[in-house]
Amino acid sequence: MKTIPVETTINGDSTEFLCQPDESLLDVLRDRLGMTGAKEGCGTGDCGACSVMLDGRLVCACLVLGVEAQGAEVETIEGMANGEELHPLQRVFVEEAALQCGVCTPGILVAAKALLEKNPDPTDTEVRYWLAGNLCRCTGYDKIIKAVQTAAAEMRSA
Amino acid sequence: MAFDAQAERNFKVVGTRVARPDGIDKVTGKAAYGADISAPGMLHGRILRSPHAHARIVSIDTSAAEALAGVKAVVTGADLAQPEDEGFADVAINCLARDKVLYDGHAVAAVAATSKSIAKQAIRLIKVDYAVLPHVTDVDAAMKPDAPVVQEGRALETVPAGMSQNVTTHCQFGHGDLDAGFAKADKIIERSFKTAATHQGYIEPQACMASLGSDGRGEVWCCTQGQYMVRANCAAVLGVEESQLRITSSEIGGGFGGKTSTFIEPVALALSRKAGKPVKIVMTRDEVLKATGPTISSSMDIKIGMTKDGRITAARGELRYSGGAYPNATVDMGAQAAFAAYDLEAVETVGWNAMTNRPKEIPYRAPGAPTSIYAVESVVDELCQELGLDPLDVRLLNAARKGTLSSYGPTFNDIGLVATLEAAKAHPHYTAPLGPNQGRGLSCGFWFNFGGNTCVSLNINDDGTVGVVEGNPDIGGSRASISMMAAEELGVPYDKVRTVIADTSSLGFNDITDGSRVTFAVGLATIEAARAAIKEMCRRIAKIWDIDEDAVIWEDGCAKPAGPNAGTHPPMSLAEIAAIAGNTGGPIAGHHEVNADGAGVSFGVHLCDTEVDPETGATKILRYTVFQDAGKAVHPDYVEGQMQGGAVQGIGWALNEEYIYGEDGRLQNAGFLDYRVPVASDLPDIETVILEIPNPGHPYGVRGVGETPIVPPLAAIANAVSRAAGVRMTELPMSPPRLLKAMTG
Amino acid sequence: MVRVKLWGSLRALADGEEWVEVEASNFKELLDALAEKHPGLAPQIKRGVSLALDGVIYREAWFTKIGPENEVILMPYMVGG
Ligand code: FES
Numbered sequence: 001m002k003t004i005p006v007e008t009t010i011n012g013d014s015t016e017f018l019c020q021p022d023e024s025l026l027d028v029l030r031d032r033l034g035m036t037g038a039k040e041g042c043g044t045g046d047c048g049a050c051s052v053m054l055d056g057r058l059v060c061a062c063l064v065l066g067v068e069a070q071g072a073e074v075e076t077i078e079g080m081a082n083g084e085e086l087h088p089l090q091r092v093f094v095e096e097a098a099l100q101c102g103v104c105t106p107g108i109l110v111a112a113k114a115l116l117e118k119n120p121d122p123t124d125t126e127v128r129y130w131l132a133g134n135l136c137r138c139t140g141y142d143k144i145i146k147a148v149q150t151a152a153a154e155m156r157s158a
Numbered sequence: 159m160a161f162d163a164q165a166e167r168n169f170k171v172v173g174t175r176v177a178r179p180d181g182i183d184k185v186t187g188k189a190a191y192g193a194d195i196s197a198p199g200m201l202h203g204r205i206l207r208s209p210h211a212h213a214r215i216v217s218i219d220t221s222a223a224e225a226l227a228g229v230k231a232v233v234t235g236a237d238l239a240q241p242e243d244e245g246f247a248d249v250a251i252n253c254l255a256r257d258k259v260l261y262d263g264h265a266v267a268a269v270a271a272t273s274k275s276i277a278k279q280a281i282r283l284i285k286v287d288y289a290v291l292p293h294v295t296d297v298d299a300a301m302k303p304d305a306p307v308v309q310e311g312r313a314l315e316t317v318p319a320g321m322s323q324n325v326t327t328h329c330q331f332g333h334g335d336l337d338a339g340f341a342k343a344d345k346i347i348e349r350s351f352k353t354a355a356t357h358q359g360y361i362e363p364q365a366c367m368a369s370l371g372s373d374g375r376g377e378v379w380c381c382t383q384g385q386y387m388v389r390a391n392c393a394a395v396l397g398v399e400e401s402q403l404r405i406t407s408s409e410i411g412g413g414f415g416g417k418t419s420t421f422i423e424p425v426a427l428a429l430s431r432k433a434g435k436p437v438k439i440v441m442t443r444d445e446v447l448k449a450t451g452p453t454i455s456s457s458m459d460i461k462i463g464m465t466k467d468g469r470i471t472a473a474r475g476e477l478r479y480s481g482g483a484y485p486n487a488t489v490d491m492g493a494q495a496a497f498a499a500y501d502l503e504a505v506e507t508v509g510w511n512a513m514t515n516r517p518k519e520i521p522y523r524a525p526g527a528p529t530s531i532y533a534v535e536s537v538v539d540e541l542c543q544e545l546g547l548d549p550l551d552v553r554l555l556n557a558a559r560k561g562t563l564s565s566y567g568p569t570f571n572d573i574g575l576v577a578t579l580e581a582a583k584a585h586p587h588y589t590a591p592l593g594p595n596q597g598r599g600l601s602c603g604f605w606f607n608f609g610g611n612t613c614v615s616l617n618i619n620d621d622g623t624v625g626v627v628e629g630n631p632d633i634g635g636s637r638a639s640i641s642m643m644a645a646e647e648l649g650v651p652y653d654k655v656r657t658v659i660a661d662t663s664s665l666g667f668n669d670i671t672d673g674s675r676v677t678f679a680v681g682l683a684t685i686e687a688a689r690a691a692i693k694e695m696c697r698r699i700a701k702i703w704d705i706d707e708d709a710v711i712w713e714d715g716c717a718k719p720a721g722p723n724a725g726t727h728p729p730m731s732l733a734e735i736a737a738i739a740g741n742t743g744g745p746i747a748g749h750h751e752v753n754a755d756g757a758g759v760s761f762g763v764h765l766c767d768t769e770v771d772p773e774t775g776a777t778k779i780l781r782y783t784v785f786q787d788a789g790k791a792v793h794p795d796y797v798e799g800q801m802q803g804g805a806v807q808g809i810g811w812a813l814n815e816e817y818i819y820g821e822d823g824r825l826q827n828a829g830f831l832d833y834r835v836p837v838a839s840d841l842p843d844i845e846t847v848i849l850e851i852p853n854p855g856h857p858y859g860v861r862g863v864g865e866t867p868i869v870p871p872l873a874a875i876a877n878a879v880s881r882a883a884g885v886r887m888t889e890l891p892m893s894p895p896r897l898l899k900a901m902t903g
Numbered sequence: 904m905v906r907v908k909l910w911g912s913l914r915a916l917a918d919g920e921e922w923v924e925v926e927a928s929n930f931k932e933l934l935d936a937l938a939e940k941h942p943g944l945a946p947q948i949k950r951g952v953s954l955a956l957d958g959v960i961y962r963e964a965w966f967t968k969i970g971p972e973n974e975v976i977l978m979p980y981m982v983g984g
Pocket residue numbers: 039040041042043044045046047048049050051060061062063
């Protein structure tokens with residue numbers, strides 16, 4: 001199969017890569033660009049571990065083709081902190097033990113950030129429904145929901 | 159190692175909620191899990207799997223795959239050793255089948271190629287000629303004398319003659335006169351139950367990168383609950399020496415018992431040996447569900463007699479478990495755990511294991527216990543309903559306590575069940591009002607907990623910081639707990655300690671991260687290693703002060719004279735002592751190696767409110783509270799996390815998760831869409847109440863907490879649903895169609 | 904002498920006895936003596952057993968001291984998740 005050149009922007013940096021026409025954006029990020037923050041839990045859009053933003057839309061990177069990133073803005077977990085400074089969601093997740101094994105965490109953080117950008121003051125139920133596409137097998141979600149709310153409150157008062 | 163006698167120990171670090179050391183890496187995406195590492199020149203491995211539930215392999219033709227450009231190696235079962243030890247032999251034929259495939263998804267051959275897509279293509283070019291055999295996937299069917307035989311000659315000596323060859327294990331536990339006990343009962347209920355196999359459902363599929371040279375030296379990077387277990391399995395399956403294999407455990411994306419075995423590492427090593435290059439294998443979710451460990455499936459009969467004031471007079475259980483296509487001992491543990499929460503005069507539990515054409519069972523949190531306790535707790539609840547008794551009072555009346563002859567043999571010493579039940583009774587949840595179609599369920603749970611083989615090495619660095627090296631992969635924050643215990647013992651701040659997980663060449667053998675053992679056993683070894691380092695520091699300071707070794711004590715991170723007779727020397731801090739280590743005899747370290755025992759059994763009680771929808775059969779969990787004895791909660795956040803996570807896995811088991819096999823013996827729901835684990839919107843908050851009844855077998859009183867929480871949810875929910883729906887549910891999962899059918903008759 | 908209790912399904916392999924009395928001062932001696940007295944138990948002992956000593960479960964500790972005053976219960980070897 002012939003590879004296709006793609007020009008895109010990832011976490012604000014313009015990036016070029018070659019990929020095969022049937023290659024997922026997740027494989028491109030992980031295998032070609034060395035950005036392994038997004039995880040593959042299923043490859044079928046059912047777990048959310050691969051969540052990234054594509055032109056401001058929350059997507060499963062396993063269901064997007066690499067070539068679809070052409071001309072788009074991609075945001076991943078690697079771009080969430082500002083240098084040393086963690087995003088409030090990241091900091092609160094550590095402080096409030098909202099992760100155990102942590103493999104779901106990058107996807108959940110990307111998804112939660114997308115939620116708070118749309119809805120800075122969600123109810124618990126809204127958080128639970130928004131994150132329903134992100135599986136976590138370790139925590140039972142309790143501390144995740146609470147951490148998202150703590151971070152949301154902090155961001156509102158900032 | 160006994161509980162420290164000091165009455166009320168004033169913990170400074172233990173019991174606080176510090177930030178975990180791996181937190182930042184995990185929230186920024188930097189943490190490296192099994193699939194996150196690549197090597198120059200690395201090949202991609204892929205495995206061909208059987209489409210049949212049961213078939214003889216007539217021939218395998220790999221020539222077309224080998225001829226494909228980019229394919230560097232193809233292996234089959236013939237490339238692996240045939241270990242003599244039965245356990246290793248099972249691992250080997252499960253990694254790559256030899257004569258027969260035993261289940262849908264059984265690995266048959268593997269390729270390594272220069273790209274994922276070439277590997278995928280190559281797999282399709284392997285021609286396997288199968289002679290399909292009759293299959294059996296249901297445990298009751300497998301026990302019938304004329305059932306298709308999964309494997310021959312695997313029965314233990316305890317299995318009576320004349321049974322199906324699928325029956326591998328028979329066990330029986332108990333005491334007392336059952337007939338006399340049942341004769342005293344005012345009410346006897348006897349019920350049969352079935353539970354589906356479920357999967358641990360860790361979000362990170364198994365993944366590894368391996369390289370093995372023709373000299374037998376190899377390296378493996380993999381996500382596992384035990385790097386030493388991987389080493390032993392790989393050495394046996396490849397016929398190489400353990401010293402030549404170095405296994406490094408990656409960050410691990412969940413295990414729950416599911417990563418206590420080996421599926422792909424020996425295959426990757428075999429491919430690498432042939433190809434002369436490192437090989438990476440990452441399982442797909444479909445492969446994880448089809449070929450890695452689900453739990454047992456079960457069929458059970460429970461009979462319990464009770465007086466009208468709630469005393470249990472006799473209890474009997476018969477458990478039939480199937481752990482898939484290989485023998486296993488899970489039913490032993492299920493049978494021992496079944497009635498552990500009760501003080502019984504007459505009790506018997508009988509267990510059977512039968513092989514079926516399903517994947518090899520791998521432990522899942524408290525293996526064997528959730529299902530048997532589900533059945534027992536369901537019958538106890540029904541008796542309470544029938545006799546008009548309060549289910550909590552009945553549990554308290556019959557609760558096992560210190561001095562109770564347990565249903566599995568030993569007499570209990572200090573256990574926390576009564577206190578846990580009392581906490582549940584006092585909690586507002588227990589008396590909160592319920593609405594229409596709502597029900598409240600309650601269940602006790604039990605798990606043994608283990609200690610096991612453990613090595614820890616603790617180094618005092620020259621700048622006064624501390625390094626701890628341990629050998630158990632950290633699944634849920636154990637590096638934090640271990641650092642906390644080291645800091646506590648040494649009297650230094652938590653952030654002065656860094657704990658790392660060793661590869662197999664850097665530290666002696668450690669058992670796998672299982673049996674809720676890490677905080678208990680590694681913690682215990684860490685405390686001992688710290689005490690050894692302290693002893694050495696005191697010895698050196700005694701020399702400087704020119705006093706007796708015993709005249710130096712360790713307090714608040716400093717060596718101090720023990721009393722006025724020891725002189726008026728100013729205390730010397732750990733940092734000061736570390737700085738002059740070179741002058742006083744060289745580097746200071748402590749280490750401890752132990753096969754830890756005394757883990758202390760663990761009990762929990764779960765309370766659950768549900769609402770059932772009479773139109774759809776759907777169940778909503780309204781409120782859920784977990785009560786558990788943690789002995790001493792080292793890091794309360796992660797204890798709560800274990801309790802909440804276990805409860806939610808149990809909720810999934812109770813309501814939705816199941817392995818569904820078709821008539822053809824093939825798994826019909828090998829994906830997260832159809833194998834439905836709980837999502838955030840299915841659940842309420844999971845409230846937790848931690849009790850701390852010190853474990854006499856640990857210096858800080860710690861008990862393992864990881865497994866018990868998955869035990870009670872099955873019955874707690876079944877009881878809540880049965881009460882809400884007005885019909886006794888006896889089969890898991892209680893998925894909407896099944897519940898609707900029960901409600902509409 | 905130490906009395907050790909066998910679980911139900913082992914009794915058939917030990918002449919139907921529930922409690923077996925053997926001369927032993929630690930677990931290793933106990934297991935050796937059991938296997939010698941009742942060879943039918945040897946395969947299970949070889950595969951692995953746990954022992955509960957006064958209610959505390961030990962998986963493999965051979966040199967754990969035991970005496971006539973202790974409650975000693977043979978249990979299957981246990982694994983966890
Ligand atoms: S890997 Fe993309 S949703 Fe699971």
